[in-house]
Amino acid sequence: MSSPETKSPVLILGAASDIGxxxxxxxxxxxxxxxxxxxxxxxxxxxxxxxxLRFGVAVELRAFDxxxxxxxxxxxxxxxxVPGTVVCTVGLLGDQAAAERDxxxxxxxxxxxxxxxxxxxGLLADRMAAAGGGTVIGIGSVAGDRGRASNYIYGAxxxxxxxxxxxxxxxxxxxxxxxxxxxxxxxxxxxxxxMALPALLTAEPDEVARAVMRAETRRQDVVYVRSVWRLVMAxxxxxxxxxxxxxxx
Amino acid sequence: MLSGWGRYxxxxxxxxxxxxxxxxxxxxxxxxNSGLIARGNGRSYGDxxxxxxxxxxxxxxxRLLAFDPETGRLTCEAGVLLSDILxxxxxxxxxxxxxxxxxxxxxxxxxxxDVHGKNxxxxxxxxxHVDSLDLLLEDGRVITCGPDREPELFTATRGxxxxxxxxxxxxxxxxxxxxAWIRQETVRAPDLDTIMGLFEESVDWTYTVAxxxxxxRSARLGRSLLFRGEHAEIEEVPADRRERPLATPRHRTISVxxxxxxxxxxxxxxxxxxxxxxxxxxxxxxxxxxxxxxYPLDSLLxxxxxxxxxxxVQYQCVLPKxxxxxxxxxxxxxxxxAGRGSxxxxxxxxxxxxxxMAFPMEGYTLALDxxxxxxxxxxxNELDAIVADHGGRLYLxxxxxxxxxxxxRGYPGLAAFRDIRVxxxxxxxxxxxxxxxxxx
Numbered sequence: 001m002s003s004p005e006t007k008s009p010v011l012i013l014g015a016a017s018d019i020g021x022x023x024x025x026x027x028x029x030x031x032x033x034x035x036x037x038x039x040x041x042x043x044x045x046x047x048x049x050x051x052x053l054r055f056g057v058a059v060e061l062r063a064f065d066x067x068x069x070x071x072x073x074x075x076x077x078x079x080x081x082v083p084g085t086v087v088c089t090v091g092l093l094g095d096q097a098a099a100e101r102d103x104x105x106x107x108x109x110x111x112x113x114x115x116x117x118x119x120x121x122g123l124l125a126d127r128m129a130a131a132g133g134g135t136v137i138g139i140g141s142v143a144g145d146r147g148r149a150s151n152y153i154y155g156a157x158x159x160x161x162x163x164x165x166x167x168x169x170x171x172x173x174x175x176x177x178x179x180x181x182x183x184x185x186x187x188x189x190x191x192x193x194x195m196a197l198p199a200l201l202t203a204e205p206d207e208v209a210r211a212v213m214r215a216e217t218r219r220q221d222v223v224y225v226r227s228v229w230r231l232v233m234a235x236x237x238x239x240x241x242x243x244x245x246x247x248x249x
Numbered sequence: 250m251l252s253g254w255g256r257y258x259x260x261x262x263x264x265x266x267x268x269x270x271x272x273x274x275x276x277x278x279x280x281x282n283s284g285l286i287a288r289g290n291g292r293s294y295g296d297x298x299x300x301x302x303x304x305x306x307x308x309x310x311x312r313l314l315a316f317d318p319e320t321g322r323l324t325c326e327a328g329v330l331l332s333d334i335l336x337x338x339x340x341x342x343x344x345x346x347x348x349x350x351x352x353x354x355x356x357x358x359x360x361x362x363d364v365h366g367k368n369x370x371x372x373x374x375x376x377x378h379v380d381s382l383d384l385l386l387e388d389g390r391v392i393t394c395g396p397d398r399e400p401e402l403f404t405a406t407r408g409x410x411x412x413x414x415x416x417x418x419x420x421x422x423x424x425x426x427x428x429a430w431i432r433q434e435t436v437r438a439p440d441l442d443t444i445m446g447l448f449e450e451s452v453d454w455t456y457t458v459a460x461x462x463x464x465x466r467s468a469r470l471g472r473s474l475l476f477r478g479e480h481a482e483i484e485e486v487p488a489d490r491r492e493r494p495l496a497t498p499r500h501r502t503i504s505v506x507x508x509x510x511x512x513x514x515x516x517x518x519x520x521x522x523x524x525x526x527x528x529x530x531x532x533x534x535x536x537x538x539x540x541x542x543x544y545p546l547d548s549l550l551x552x553x554x555x556x557x558x559x560x561x562v563q564y565q566c567v568l569p570k571x572x573x574x575x576x577x578x579x580x581x582x583x584x585x586x587a588g589r590g591s592x593x594x595x596x597x598x599x600x601x602x603x604x605x606m607a608f609p610m611e612g613y614t615l616a617l618d619x620x621x622x623x624x625x626x627x628x629x630n631e632l633d634a635i636v637a638d639h640g641g642r643l644y645l646x647x648x649x650x651x652x653x654x655x656x657x658r659g660y661p662g663l664a665a666f667r668d669i670r671v672x673x674x675x676x677x678x679x680x681x682x683x684x685x686x687x688x689x
Contacts, residue, residue, distance in 0.1 A: 016268075018268075018309070043269065046269070046312045046314055046326070047312060049312065049313070049314050049315065050311075050312035050313045050314065053313045053314075053315070053316055053337070054313055054333075054337050190266075190268065193265075193266060194263075
């Protein structure tokens with residue numbers, strides 16, 4: 001970690017989330033300055049104070065609304081200097097049943113998990129490419145690996161994001177922009193609070209943060225936070241559709 | 250399923266995890282009449298941080314907010330662990346003014362239980378170094394209180410077990426240090442009179458604590474090892490560490506991987522352990538790391554599993570000093586007679602303290618642990634009688650089973666505490682299983 005590039009800022013979109021906070025701490029620990037972006041940046045003041053105090057890093061707060069896609073170009077162009085790493089943790093599980101009935105609810109899930117992050121990360125990747133390179137990290141989901149009755153609208157949006165990141169990775173490979181897709185599986189966060197989650201398959205936010213940093217250092221493309229998920233999803237993906245449609249996974 | 254560190258009792262609790270003040274206020278509002286209790290890192294032993302209907306986990310309330318390097322004043326959120334404070338501030342030359350025997354407690358929990366450390370006789374308890382704290386009440390108000398500001402609420406909150414409100418933030422004073430090392434002196438005491446004499450002689454030492462062999466009987470009753478310590482000066486530190494005296498030597502931790510089978514800790518294994526430990530305790534002076542000195546058990550993660558799946562109870566009492574010699578002897582005789590060896594038995598002379606619900610008083614405190622089972626519970630009733638006869642009390646942060654009789658005799662400030670609790674939270678929203686059991 002000695003190249004000057006490692007001290008370039010890390011931009012975290014969705015920094016108020018549990019995963020965003022965990023990622024901020026891990027990057028700050030390595031001395032990287034941080035730009036924390038969230039809808040309501042004032043709420044992040046205590047987090048900024050904590051990161052400055054614990055790790056002595058510079059922390060900047062920015063307002064960012066993932067749904068305001070027309071505002072994304074101004075947001076991206078307003079970042080100075082260009083971040084060396086961007087992590088997008090924005091996501092919304094939403095209510096599957098509501099989204100089946102209500103188009104607005106469906107649209108909100110798609111916009112929060114796919115359109116918004118896609119637009120922002122695409123613009124950021126281009127700015128990084130112009131500046132000589134960087135790392136773009138999107139948080140996908142195992143739910144995007146196969147559509148299941150219980151959460152296929154969320155899953156479809158995450159599948160869309162995964163395909164988008166794959167294409168972005170492909171397009172910018174030659175321009176030194178490395179694109180990572182992280183699939184966390186279950187994580188103990190606000191999103192899953194109160195759900196009964198299997199311990200073996202459930203990660204702490206800090207595990208996601210470590211997986212993110214590892215993926216950046218090792219230049220991995222698609223990573224599962226807990227490797228057991230790679231196996232689980234391989235099996236689920238292999239089930240033939242005539243069988244899969246009868247399951248209740 | 251949630252439990253305290255003793256893993257008894259284990260209760261199915263609904264857990265709510267606030268991230269900020271707004272979340273916490275919403276949780277308190279939502280709990281309404283059915284009540285809730287705040288929980289830190291689950292290091293109190295019994296049922297103090299359990300509420301079936303709503304237990305408020307403060308672990309995501311974990312931000313350091315401000316630090317003044319001139320005065321050592323730190324403001325932080327209530328879910329910050331002492332280990333976070335150590336990791337951040339020991340390298341800068343600051344140490345908690347008071348620390349209990351584990352660094353995995355939260356600041357909020359340390360205030361609510363008003364924990365003490367090996368320096369109680371000199372420096373008082375944890376809250377004696379708290380300048381102010383922010384307390385969330387059941388009506389959603391946040392009150393800043395301290396020794397000079399709403400002192401009544403502050404006094405009831407220290408040792409108030411989370412029943413006066415939920416602590417959100419606190420400002421504490423850290424102690425300056427020049428090294429992360431301790432000069433430790435170990436002294437062997439062949440019996441109870443000797444160890445008590447040694448405590449009296451050692452009042453000028455900052456830190457004192459004794460490990461006591463609670464299975465030793467007759468002439469050897471009370472044989473112990475006294476550990477006394479001072480923060481080491483730079484010239485005392487090993488030569489190869491002097492360049493970075495505040496760097497903490499890497500401490501290896503190991504985990505207890507699973508519950509021990511029942512019966513692993515029995516009177517023979519414990520007696521053998523105690524005999525070996527006593528002999529291995531080499532008298533003399535040594536320069537030791539602060540971590541092994543203050544937190545010997547923290548290097549054994551999940552050590553509470555050695556008592557097996559049924560869990561254990563810790564029994565910590567304090568007796569007034571004039572009654573200590575006779576009372577502690579009676580307690581040790583009862584333990585040895587019953588052959589109920591406690592794996593960890595700790596004796597310490599505490600200093601003066603006089604708050605409504607604080608555990609410490611001037612006198613000797615004895616901490617023992619026992620597997621949680623029916624014979625233990627009836628045996629502990631015998632110990633309760635001895636404690637009551639000698640004017641002592643039990644530590645609420647350790648308790649899972651005391652009766653109200655002993656509580657009332659031990660805590661004369663209880664009535665005043667209840668008045669204050671009700672005045673600030675008339676609906677009594679803040680309540681734990683322990684509070685309900687004991688009608689606190």
